[in-house]
Amino acid sequence: MLIERASYNWAYSEDIPGSRCGPEDGPWPRSYQVLSEPELWRELRALAKPQSVTFDARKGWRADSINFQPSPTTKTQDRYIVTQLDILGRMWTLTGVFDGHLGDVTVEHVAYHLPIIIRDFLRNALANDPSVVSTPALISELFSRSIVAFDNAIANDVLELFGGLEGLDNFSDPEIRNIINDQHTGGANWKKARLCMYGTTALVALVDPEHENLWVANVGDCQASKHQPRHHVALR
Numbered sequence: 001m002l003i004e005r006a007s008y009n010w011a012y013s014e015d016i017p018g019s020r021c022g023p024e025d026g027p028w029p030r031s032y033q034v035l036s037e038p039e040l041w042r043e044l045r046a047l048a049k050p051q052s053v054t055f056d057a058r059k060g061w062r063a064d065s066i067n068f069q070p071s072p073t074t075k076t077q078d079r080y081i082v083t084q085l086d087i088l089g090r091m092w093t094l095t096g097v098f099d100g101h102l103g104d105v106t107v108e109h110v111a112y113h114l115p116i117i118i119r120d121f122l123r124n125a126l127a128n129d130p131s132v133v134s135t136p137a138l139i140s141e142l143f144s145r146s147i148v149a150f151d152n153a154i155a156n157d158v159l160e161l162f163g164g165l166e167g168l169d170n171f172s173d174p175e176i177r178n179i180i181n182d183q184h185t186g187g188a189n190w191k192k193a194r195l196c197m198y199g200t201t202a203l204v205a206l207v208d209p210e211h212e213n214l215w216v217a218n219v220g221d222c223q224a225s226k227h228q229p230r231h232h233v234a235l236r
Helices: 039-049 105-128 134-160 165-169 173-180 188-197
Strands: 003-005 008-011 031-034 051-056 061-065 076-088 090-101 202-207 215-217
Touching: 008 105, 008 202, 039 202, 051 076, 061 090, 076 105, 090 105, 105 134, 105 188, 134 165, 134 173, 134 188, 134 202, 173 188
Parallel strands: none
Antiparallel strands: 003 008, 008 031, 051 061, 076 090, 090 202, 202 215
């Protein structure tokens, strides 16, 4: 139960709603400070770093983003992106939320490189065959293929160290460890392996230049919901 001692408030792990802390994360109890509502909003604004990106001021197109897990002292394993992709001179909008697992190595890699991969897939497909009509079905296929290809590339970078999946049978466990654990010679193999050892979910949304179509893709335990004022143009 919450207890008050002198000018401090104290709590045990089970007193903190939504916390992943347990008795082993002590020492307990820990002190905490009760904030008034104005103080709470002031702290949230300072730490959560709310941002607004304007895509077309005349049409009122913008994206608002905020970090709901702010921390002034530690770096979380979550990332998000709000960006535009230049596809043959036309600006597409890409947003994404990534929930890292076990560390921030993979989530940093994905948040940086996935927009580049998606952009290149769209550019190459539409540039190689100008007669291709960018129908919603085609963009959906390209969107999906780009994410799958990126995921496969992370695993293939490690498998290629052993001549592919079939080649693993030619190496003993100590040999595999020696190849992977090359930190003493620069760590190139170790850096590739780390991307497979950690992980992340991915929830990404793509909007076409006219803001008429919306594509959503999710990998892992995440989902998207769409909300819009009635006076806005409906997305298909």
